[in-house]
Amino acid sequence: MNHPRKIFHKRDLIVIGILVSVALLAFFLIRPKEKGNAVAVITFRGDTVMEIDLASAADQYFSLRENDQINFEIKNHQIRFADAACPDKICEKNGFLSMANQLSVCLPNQTVLRIVSEQSELDAVVQ
Amino acid sequence: MKKYSILSVLLCLSLLFGGCSGTSAPYRSELFAMSTYITQTLYGNKAEVAAEQVDRLLKETEQRLSMFIEGSEIDNINQAAGICSVKVSEETLTLIEKGKEYSRLSGGLFDITVAPLTRLWGIDTPHAKVPTPEEIKTVLPLIDYQNILIDEKDRTVKLMNPGMALDLGALAKGDILTQVKSIYQENQIPAGLISIGGNIFVFGKKPDGKQFTLGVRDPLQEDSNALLGTLYLTDTVVATTGSYERYLEKDGVRYGHVLSTKTGYPAETDLLSVTVICPDGGLADFLSTTLYMAGSEAIPNYLNNDRFQVIVVDQDRQIYLSDALTDIFTLTNESYQIQKGQFE
Numbered sequence: 150m151n152h153p154r155k156i157f158h159k160r161d162l163i164v165i166g167i168l169v170s171v172a173l174l175a176f177f178l179i180r181p182k183e184k185g186n187a188v189a190v191i192t193f194r195g196d197t198v199m200e201i202d203l204a205s206a207a208d209q210y211f212s213l214r215e216n217d218q219i220n221f222e223i224k225n226h227q228i229r230f231a232d233a234a235c236p237d238k239i240c241e242k243n244g245f246l247s248m249a250n251q252l253s254v255c256l257p258n259q260t261v262l263r264i265v266s267e268q269s270e271l272d273a274v275v276q
Numbered sequence: 277m278k279k280y281s282i283l284s285v286l287l288c289l290s291l292l293f294g295g296c297s298g299t300s301a302p303y304r305s306e307l308f309a310m311s312t313y314i315t316q317t318l319y320g321n322k323a324e325v326a327a328e329q330v331d332r333l334l335k336e337t338e339q340r341l342s343m344f345i346e347g348s349e350i351d352n353i354n355q356a357a358g359i360c361s362v363k364v365s366e367e368t369l370t371l372i373e374k375g376k377e378y379s380r381l382s383g384g385l386f387d388i389t390v391a392p393l394t395r396l397w398g399i400d401t402p403h404a405k406v407p408t409p410e411e412i413k414t415v416l417p418l419i420d421y422q423n424i425l426i427d428e429k430d431r432t433v434k435l436m437n438p439g440m441a442l443d444l445g446a447l448a449k450g451d452i453l454t455q456v457k458s459i460y461q462e463n464q465i466p467a468g469l470i471s472i473g474g475n476i477f478v479f480g481k482k483p484d485g486k487q488f489t490l491g492v493r494d495p496l497q498e499d500s501n502a503l504l505g506t507l508y509l510t511d512t513v514v515a516t517t518g519s520y521e522r523y524l525e526k527d528g529v530r531y532g533h534v535l536s537t538k539t540g541y542p543a544e545t546d547l548l549s550v551t552v553i554c555p556d557g558g559l560a561d562f563l564s565t566t567l568y569m570a571g572s573e574a575i576p577n578y579l580n581n582d583r584f585q586v587i588v589v590d591q592d593r594q595i596y597l598s599d600a601l602t603d604i605f606t607l608t609n610e611s612y613q614i615q616k617g618q619f620e
Contacts, residue, residue: 236402242498251501274491275514276475
């Protein structure tokens with residue numbers, strides 16, 4: 150008498166279970182960030198020192214821990230160099246940033262404020 | 277049973293890797309060197325390696341060419357001005373020769389010996405000031421590229437008069453892009469861009485097949501993110517010169533950083549900005565500065581050229597484009613108008 154054929158052997162089920170677990174784990178660990186959220190990234194001398202989700206950020210005024218002569222302001226989910234100890238003030242003149250890939254650089258203090266978002270249509274600005 | 281085992285493994289591997297397609301994010305890096313801010317956005321497996329090699333190249337170049345670094349080849353030449361010749365590397369000699377030739381071609385509008393004047397004004401430095409007419413009168417005779425003595429055989433350079441000084445900063449930033457391009461090619465980088473103080477080299481296409489989109493700055497806004505329009509480009513360099521870049525404001529008067537080698541004061545031009553698109557980075561940099569200083573009178577001769585394209589903005593908010601750019605430039609700012617036909 151023929152036994153009904155099993156579609157999956159027990160060992161197959163174990164292998165499938167392990168691989169599905171690994172796949173799910175990998176999916177949550179390496180998936181890209183949600184698109185659309187504008188994140189302000191501040192770098193100081195090449196190192197990222199702050200990342201701020203502008204959508205949830207409250208209005209505030211703060212200094213960099215690495216250099217308290219550099220002050221930022223967040224207002225209405227936008228961010229700007231509010232006051233920086235530099236001779237040219239080019240960073241302050243850029244005003245509030247909120248759009249993807251907008252950039253403000255304080256060259257004398259080697260500090261950069263950049264808005265990062267996956268939704269940007271613009272790769273760089275010639276200037 | 278073995279058949280099912282193989283099938284189950286394939287099924288699970290497709291689950292594992294299926295969600296990863298189309299997310300090839302670029303590698304990004306930033307660096308402060310050559311007195312400016314440099315960013316790289318690179319695609320490909322060796323993007324990080326290539327970016328590090330480029331960073332090393334830029335730092336080495338700065339050590340060799342910066343007039344502000346004691347002991348650099350340019351500092352040595354400047355220190356020996358009016359005294360003796362200085363031996364330099366082949367790369368430095370070639371760049372000085374190129375700078376001297378560009379100075380000649382521009383009739384002295386662009387002059388690599390302008391450093392004594394830029395130092396006097398000090399725009400962008402803590403000691404920026406409006407010099408007195410006497411101070412300017414003292415400095416002007418020092419600015420003359422014809423007084424650079426180059427001995428190719430001995431690989432030496434001498435500045436003929438005491439007080440003369442070379443500044444290759446602007447030229448070096450554009451010129452270095454040729455070597456940067458070689459590094460990207462050696463590392464088989466399929467696409468990317470590098471911005472050296474706003475001068476951009478862009479190459480290849482992004483993984484989604486799209487070209488890079490570059491914004492062209494609105495020259496009338498202090499906000500460097502305010503745009504005039506956008507450009508879709510690949511395999512070329514884009515350089516811009518405008519009075520908005522850096523300036524000194526004193527008693528309600530704005531003094532731009534582009535200085536006239538004839539008068540000693542900021543260049544008087546009827547243009548707001550000149551953007552040059554050209555595969556040769558050094559030429560793009562040189563042309564954007566020179567055409568900006570030359571003003572609208574010079575533009576008709578340079579509007580349509582086989583080697584480069586231009587976007588010229590005048591004080592009446594009129595934009596003049598090379599014919600080759602009409603399909604790849606999009607005006608996004610309604611306060612400007614693209615002029616069609618002859619440059620007036």
